[in-house]
Amino acid sequence: MSNDSTSFNRRTMLKSLTAGAIYSLATSTSVQAKTPVSQPELPSLPEGVSANSLAMNESFWVKVALFYDTAQGIVNLEHGYWGKMSRPVQEKFIENTRMVNTNLSYYARKHYADDHAISTNTVAKALGVNNEELVLTRNATESIHNLIRQYNALGPDDAVLYTDIDYPSFKDTMQWLAVSRNLDAVEVVLPAQASQKQILDLYIEAFDKHPNLKLMLLTHVSNQHGLVLPVAKISAIAKRRGIDIICDCAQSWGLLDFKITDLNVDWAGFNLHKWIGSPLGVGALYMRNGTLAKVSPYPGESDPDNIKASTRVHTATINFASILTIPAAIEFHQRIGGxxxxxxxxxxxxxxxxxxxxxxxxxxxxxxxxxxxxxxxxxxxxxxxxxxxxxxxxxxxxxxxxxxxxxxxxxxxxxxxxxxxxxxxxxxxxxxxxxxxxxxx
Ligand SMILES: Cc1ncc(COP(=O)(O)O)c(C=O)c1O
CATH class of the missing domain: 3.90.1150.10 (Aspartate Aminotransferase, domain 1)
Structure with a gap:
């Protein structure tokens, strides 16, 4: 929360709101969201029960489901687009939306920077990185596009690599990069059904065949079929061969439980609006300390010593309420347990x-x-x-x-x-x- 010396702070603003009015912002389709709901207790996690055993405990997951608004009429098995907020997160978002909408620039100009830092630090801690290595973005696309576009270490004979299972827009951007620098773009094709070993072998084969590779896009979990790639193993080999990696974790964080150090990559893009359950419009960019020189600042930004990851993005005006709701989303995610x-x-x-x-x-x-x-x-x-x-x-x-x-x-x-x-x-x-x-x- 803000250290600002004025007596006016976000908490004061929130107190000034009438509780009933908060719910008037609910969407017209969700009756539950229009009415203040008394929250059930999240089921306590049974002690000594493994995640795999808990996975089959229907009574536990039925209680978890009570924390989400229910849609009627269709069995929706398309939750890879973005994640439904749990009701406590949704209510926090509505509260934050109302607070921002009430107090406008007075809040944004005086207090938002402190709250933004709290959200950044919460994400950094959850991902196991230093605060200054993490930048909040609007989505993984913003993070990854900036990394690709601003990568500056390609020489005249270098090549770039991507895989058929990569996200279509990122493959297009890698192709654009190759064409704009007059370089080769190598596409690795993975089998329709694959194991960790097969995937690793195919990457090694491509590295052997193209010793001039300099940059690769590496997806942690594919958007098409949820395939997990052995990122840490691929990365260890790529690093030995001087190949830089841009890692797409858009679909993985929250679907899988991991810290960035598990992946052994220097740069990665994330989403919080998929599996962490934040409001829409929240992504993140990770850049390991000491690796910034090869990715230029966003055009017009300055970072002569290459120490500020924040200069690699220029998000301008964003949905403040979404960013403010990040700690609530991460807390709920962690209460269920990654x-x-x-x-x-x-x-x-x-x-x-x-x-x-x-x-x-x-x-x-x-x-x-x-x-x-x-x-x-x-x-x-x-x-x-x-x-x-x-x-x-x-x-x-x-x-x-x-x-x-x-x-x-x-x-x-x-x-x-x-x-x-x-x-x-x-x-x-x-x-x-x-x-x-x-x-x-
Ligand atoms: C693997 C992967 N990468 C990138 C993206 C893009 O995510 P966003 O649109 O939130 O930036 C997606 C979205 O589904 C994805 O599945």
Whole structure:
């Protein structure tokens, strides 16, 4: 909170608000959000129970689900786009929105900087990095685009690398970088079903084949099928060969439980509005101390000593309330427990994947070993790889079976349907998908 010497602070502002008015900002579709709700207690985490055992404890997860507004009419298995805020986080966001909207520039100019620093420090602590290594952004795209665009260490004979499973816009930006510097762009193609070892071997093969590689995009969890890449192992080998890495953690933080040091990368982009459950419009950029020289400041910013990661981004006016709500989102995420969330989501994927793998008309994509899997998964009808095929399948799932999913593109093996549960997804929702899969034959 602010150290400002004036008696006026954010807490005073909040007190001046009428509690009832806070709820008037709720969306018209959410009745629960319009009415003050008495919060149930989060279930206490049973002692001595592993995350994998807790993952199968339906009564625990039913209680967790009570903290989220429920949508009716469709089984939504498309939670990879962004994450639903839990109700306590949503209420904090509404409260912050109202406070900012009431006090406007007086708050923003006098007190926001201190609150912004608190949010930055909270994210840095949760990711296990130093405060000055972390910059809040509007989304992972802003973080990663800036890293790619502002990378300044390419020589005339260097090449850049990306993979078919990378996020489409980032592949495009890597291609743009190569074209604009007249360099080669190498694309590694991963198999439609892959293990950690296969992935690592393919990267090593590409490094051997292209000794002039200088920069690579490396995705922690793929947007198409939730495949986990062995980032730390790839990174160790890349670093020995002088290849710089921009790591895309847009989809991974919160879906997986980890600290940045686990990844062994110098630069990474994150989202908080996916699996950390913050309001929309919150991402982060990590740049390890001592590595800033190869990424220029944002045009017009100055950092002659290359010590200020904050100069690599220029976000200008942002949604202050979203940033203010970060500590509440991280607190809720940590109360459920990152490892528990990861295990529950993986378990939900295993429920449908184990059945789908026995259906000859379904091709399950992505992980073939546990370490490569997350709660996110994907499939297609066997042999049906075109965009039209995937669009038709998405429609059938939605209109014939009441299951909402999304089409993903970009894999060399073709288009697919992505399936992403959330912590409030029930086992019966997954069963509805399994029934649909059976009936697609
Ligand atoms: C792997 C991956 N990278 C990047 C992004 C972009 O995230 P955002 O639009 O929040 O910047 C996504 C979004 O789904 C993603 O899955």
């Amino acid at each position: 490892a528990n969330k990861e295990a529950r989501l993986r378990y939900l994927r295993s429920l449908w994947v184990s059945k789908a793998q026995k259906m000859p008309h379904i091709e399950v994509l992505g992980a073939i070993d546990e370490e490569s899997s997350t709660g996110m998964g994907a499939f297609r009808l066997a042999g049906k790889t075109t965009l039209q095929d995937a669009n038709d399948l998405q429609k059938r799932l939605e209109y014939e079976f009441g299951v909402f999913t999304v089409v993903r593109v970009g894999l060399s093996s073709g288009c697919c349907i992505r399936v992403t549960p959330q912590v409030f997804t029930s086992v019966s929702d997954i069963h509805q998908l399994v029934i649909a899969l059976k009936n697609l034959a």
